[in-house]
Amino acid sequence: MNFVDVPFEKIEKAKTHLNVLIVTATSIETNTLLGQMTPLPGAQHILRVLKGLQTYHIGCFGKFPIVHLQCSMGSVGINSSLPAIMDSIDLFHPKAVIMVGIAFGVDEAEQSIGDVLISKYIYPYDSKKEGPKETEHRSSPQSCHPLLLARFESIIGASRNFRVKAGPILTGETLFDNIEARNKILSAFTDSVGGEMEGAGLYAASVRKGVPWILIKGICDFGDGNKQFEKKARQSVAAANAFSFTKELFLIETSLRDLGIFPAEEIAIHLGVFDSPHDPKGVLFDIYEKEYEEYYFHRNIDDELKGIKNDLWFYGSSGVGKTSVVLKNFSMSAEFKIISLNAYIGASVNEALNFLYGELLGVAGLEVNLKELSLMEKSAIFEKIRTALIAVSANASMTIYIDEIALENPEEHKVFVQNIGALLIHCGSKDPADRPKVRFIFSSIFDPRSLISVSQRKLSERLAFFKMELWGKEELEGFIQYLSNFLKIDLSVKEGQLVVSASRGSPRYVKMLLRNYLSTNEAGESGLKSAIDVTNRMML
Structure with missing residues (x-):
């Protein structure tokens, strides 16, 4: 998916209406969410904002405008869940923080890969005393926000091809792939329904800042030594089901109203700052749809495919x-x-x-x-x-x-x-x-x-x-001129040659470059060179 990069200053006035922070910790989780996000009302693309150590994606998930953050795995570390979420709360002041992703299950007989877990509360198991004869766990259960829990529990009974269960979830810095180690920790927390690594940081950051929080995760393995078996497939199923379940709630327009969180369409006027001239009428579409037919650059291969x-x-x-x-x-x-x-x-x-x-x-x-x-x-x-x-x-x-x-x-x-x-x-x-x-x-x-x-x-x-094949010079020149006519861009011969040279035969690059060029406040060759620099960084 392509994004439009915007400076934080451009969204600062409207950030008070971006009331939900969704957090992921792995690329599979992030890609699953981004695949289900849509642009804000009136916008053409998901927005990407780079601020400090963080990269944020801004758009709609279900009916609601959201900010997405990917932290690193675990709760302890320079960009783990604790500091990353605290930074993000300070920046956006959300009214809810929801972590969605993958976890390990604890009961192979009663649970299946892809089942979804809701945190009634979490057990941070790392706080402990190792005595001469036994281990004493010192942390107490930490409850998620009761309203968020009630909302998610209200949709558990819907028909779907995976099960959903609310219960206590283990959280700590250990990545379990050993059944003896897993069972040892379960012996201390016998009612746990699963475990993961970021919940302690989610809880600590959210409670410290006074923001409601909850954790929703799909089971991708059982921490039993078989983590590598179909790892990607299992993680993809687990992430897909966790986001599918979360989206069910986000499609109910009144579901978060009691937290002061409203659907995007109700507050679209406040999101107008995001409307951008980057892509008038969808000329620079990423994915072809019938409504973009007139902006499609017809080529010889389209004729070859007929019949x-x-x-x-x-x-x-x-x-x-x-x-x-x-x-x-x-x-x-x-x-x-x-x-x-x-x-x-x-x-x-x-x-x-x-x-x-x-x-x-x-x-x-x-x-x-x-x-x-x-x-x-x-x-x-x-x-x-x-x-x-x-x-x-x-x-x-x-x-x-x-x-x-x-x-x-x-x-x-x-x-x-x-x-x-x-x-x-x-x-x-x-x-x-x-x-x-x-x-x-x-x-x-x-x-x-x-x-x-x-x-x-x-x-x-x-x-x-x-x-x-990579597109040739003549075809690229025709493509650039075709798009420029719709976008009302008047490129000189030299500027057109700059675009052709920078693209290295890729029409996708041309569209990204023109989009970035339109978003700059600088016209002519200098603005074009700035857009090329931005596009090159995006393509890394």
Whole structure:
């Protein structure tokens, strides 16, 4: 997701209406939240504010305007939850602080990966006396704010594919991945429902500043020595469920009114300071939608795709427009589904594949247990996917776009491509009546063609490959002029050449640069160079 960087001074007058601080501690938690945030009323983008040690994201979550902060893990450290939250409370004066993320569970028999825990209170277990014969824990339970607890408990009974339980949560500086160590601490706090590392800092900072607080976390493991098993997949499910549950409350417009917190639409007039000329009418859209059609720069590849019925695989460098081409040409069909593997950047190929198989079954409306799925034979998984997709596409053909295939090394690329090849062959190997009416579209940075095994060569009949090159000078010049006409920017020849040179063939960079240029108070070549500097920092 792209953001607009704004100085803190620009939001200072309206910060009193940004009444909820949502805190995360890991990149998976942060990416999950950012994927669900939307711009404030009248704005085109999520705002990013850099202040001191912190990076803040400002936008809407559900119905409410929020400020997001990511601290480092734990409560003790230069940017851990305690100092980071205290700094943020001093800066924004929120009326509620909510930490959302991942935790460990304590009962494998009664709990499942993805179940969500609400902190009735927390047990800070690090305050203790180690005596000659026994350990004496000296901290007392610390209760979260009763109104926040009541609001979240009021929606526990809703129907969903994971369980929610309120109870005491352990918090401390230990990252548990040893069942003996976990059970030892549980023997002292027998009614605990889970544990995590940032709650003590959340409690201390919020209580010190007099701000209501609560902790909502999804179970990603059981601290039992198996943390590395499907780590990324489990953490992604846990974070997704924690934010899904939190968002349920944030979609109820009256849920936080008793704390003086109001939906964005009710206070939009006070948020007007955020309205910006960065992107008039959505000219510099990040994600193609039908309403932005006139701002889409038509290219030869759009003509080449007309009439092609094959499955498709687009590949090429990041930022060259693969996703825009797919959305422009295929997303208008009624049954268009996107599966993003963005959360699995840096994960193992098996974690990414297992998540993908689960998402394909989810598209067909099936509930999926990723652990159970990982234990199945590949042939059984493929058959389950085939039959599920046949059922869901019986009345209307479907297009499934699998985006952000970003594995780290060539060997993983090969494993991924050959598994996808095996799935496509399985789905297409039956009689036409027994094939799902589904078109698959893939996009990746790596070239998949040479990775297809000899036994899968028939895939070339089913898949059409499109290499997306870095844009050339002439095409970039046309693109820049096309956007400038809508934005009413008059760039000189030299200034246009500066943009082309800085972009290094990336249309995404061009849009970010123009957005930053519009946000400066300086026109001409000097303003353009300042915008280039800002854009280069954003791209790091």
